[in-house]
Amino acid sequence: MNDILKQKAAGIKLVLTDCDGVLTDAGVYFGDDGEYLKKFNMRDGMGVERLRRYAGVETGIVTGERSPSVIKRAEKLRITELHLGIKDKATVFKEICNRLELQPSEIAYIGDDYNDMEIMQLAGLSACPADAMPFLKAHADIICSLTGGAGCFREFAEFIIDSKVATSVKDGIVTLSNGRKIGKGHPSYIIAEIGINHNGSLEIAKKLIDEAVAAKVDAVKFQKRTPEICVPKDQWEVMRDTPWGRMSYIDYKRKTEFGISEYATIDQYCKKVGIDWFVSAWDAPSVDFMEQFDMVLYKLASASLTDFDLIQRILETGKPLMLSTGMSTIKEIENTMAFVKSFDEDYPLFIAHSTSAYPCPPQELNLKMIQTLENKYPGMPVGYSGHETGLATTVAAVAMGATFVERHFTLDRAMWGSDHAASVEPQGLQRLVRDIRDIELAAGDGFKRVYESELAPMKRLRVNISDEYKEKPLI
Known part of the structure; x- marks a missing residue:
């Protein structure tokens, strides 16, 4: 099963992600004008950069919210595929496929809630954090060991990188x-x-x-x-x-x-x-x-x-x-x-x-x-x-x-x-x-052995034959 997932991951060209519950822990901070701050995980940000650098894979955000913090975070990570206030994620997914000329099998998605279900079924590879809704876990290709806002995106990113790019040199x-x-x-x-x-x-x-x-x-x-x-x-x-x-x-x-x-x-x-x-x-x-x-x-x-x-x-x-x-x-x-x-x-x-x-x-x-x-x-x-x-x-x-x-x-x-x-x-x-x-x-392998093809010449030419070969039949 893992080999099948790696094969899928090797063909990924774009990773789409939800925001709350994946890039953040779904916690919010309220100011005078309502919600405007979120706590993002630095390791997830590095996952975006590593996907780009080591696998040539860009990241996009498809989320139902319109938080200014998401916009700022996307700018920081140079994510240009940014879709805010989305109610119908499946339609956005299809639009991205058409515009970027990508097959659904070339796009991965990671989400955590019921509104992610339809887009996950369309994507070539799907994942969810460890604390995702149980129904979603039952349908995801990969369930991360880390929770939302605690590195689950980075974990998913590293899986794709390892599948697409050669491993480091090990034992030559x-x-x-x-x-x-x-x-x-x-x-x-x-x-x-x-x-x-x-x-x-x-x-x-x-x-x-x-x-x-x-x-x-x-x-x-x-x-x-x-x-x-x-x-x-x-x-x-x-x-x-x-x-x-x-x-x-x-x-x-x-x-x-x-x-x-x-x-x-x-x-x-x-x-x-x-x-x-x-x-x-x-x-x-x-x-x-x-x-x-x-x-x-x-x-x-x-x-x-x-x-x-x-x-x-x-x-x-x-x-x-x-x-x-x-x-x-x-x-x-x-x-x-x-x-x-x-x-x-x-x-x-x-x-x-x-x-x-x-x-x-x-x-x-x-x-x-x-x-x-x-x-x-x-x-x-x-x-x-x-x-x-x-x-x-x-x-x-x-x-x-x-x-x-x-x-x-x-x-x-x-x-x-x-x-x-x-x-x-x-x-x-x-x-x-x-x-x-x-x-x-x-x-060969450098280990000395007597081959079957040598037995006949041995019995014909050798003066003293070892006991282990005296009774060995010729083939």
């Missing part, structure tokens, strides 16, 4: 929002980086996704940029020969950048074929753009390791962050790690060893850095982002402890574009996945 393992685990003791998370190898074509992108699914990788990754931010001004008007003719560099970058319609299609397509997807975001507006989609994590490209404004914006989403460390010194890596830890000591974080050469010669891969990073940051999943031309060294990275690996992926290395030459083609990707899974299977 991060659990993504879809339940997939990355870290020691789990199969290596294999990422096919499509990046910009779609060359601006949605059809090529879908073909690459199909090939990635056929190869049985775990995820595909794209890159998202705002060209006007990421392309230096002095490069804007430099002319380039492209498949679309000769054009300025800024126009070329605009041509290859996917927008809302393409990423909406990619989101739906990846869900349909059952593969994770995410992006490397290269600037803060790109993060804001990508927050429209339910990605499992964000990747920070090596070039962005020192871009703390961008990192801050990603951290504010609460989604797991995968750091790539190419072209970086140990000091730069330490500074970025310290920045993330200062934001949240337990932030879900991965770190990938990488060398930013395209293609990278074997002597510069430096795979022992995987173990160096493991020792430096114990309890954190460490992986490998490779740009070499062969497959063996990526397989070796897994043998050396990489809990995730990423390789650029293309339909044909001869295609036009900057990243194709250092990419893996479909057949190579299939071999890479196969070899990585063979390596993981072959690693």
Whole structure:
């Protein structure tokens, strides 16, 4: 039952709440003009902020009262979805769904009294405080352990956050929002980086996704940029020969950048074929753009390791962050790690060893850095982002402890574009996945044992056979 509720909570995009009996203890203070003060709980206020920061979920208030205190509290918490003096909450609920283009299953509601019953039945996930009316408790999905005005909203908020966002790193393992685990003791998370190898074509992108699914990788990754931010001004008007003719560099970058319609299609397509997807975001507006989609994590490209404004914006989403460390010194890596830890000591974080050469010669891969990073940051999943031309060294990275690996992926290395030459083609990707899974299977558990397949050679070749095997029949 708890798993079903977590699945519901993972799809929530808006939390609506009653006021009296949830955000307050229903106690009132009367002044000369009647009721105008209420006692709100600070922990509940933090729950509103944490929902926004870590799960990308906004909060709305739907209440039958018109207290000025509620208006002030909403302003303080930056709650703009505020509905006062409401007699028919179900009608307001339907209006919110239509206006925000949300499904009822994407809205949660927490209330405490009989007038909350109808809206709770419409919501995708419902909750009530511990001191709610008995009739309401019988119909709520979740009954909080805390009472109204004493933290019940925060309790409900944390349940949604835990269901939507990856857990903190624990024992070297991060659990993504879809339940997939990355870290020691789990199969290596294999990422096919499509990046910009779609060359601006949605059809090529879908073909690459199909090939990635056929190869049985775990995820595909794209890159998202705002060209006007990421392309230096002095490069804007430099002319380039492209498949679309000769054009300025800024126009070329605009041509290859996917927008809302393409990423909406990619989101739906990846869900349909059952593969994770995410992006490397290269600037803060790109993060804001990508927050429209339910990605499992964000990747920070090596070039962005020192871009703390961008990192801050990603951290504010609460989604797991995968750091790539190419072209970086140990000091730069330490500074970025310290920045993330200062934001949240337990932030879900991965770190990938990488060398930013395209293609990278074997002597510069430096795979022992995987173990160096493991020792430096114990309890954190460490992986490998490779740009070499062969497959063996990526397989070796897994043998050396990489809990995730990423390789650029293309339909044909001869295609036009900057990243194709250092990419893996479909057949190579299939071999890479196969070899990585063979390596993981072959690693075993480290406990010495005699296998059944060894009994016949033992009886045929060994001079002295232990008593425990002398009478053991051959299979």
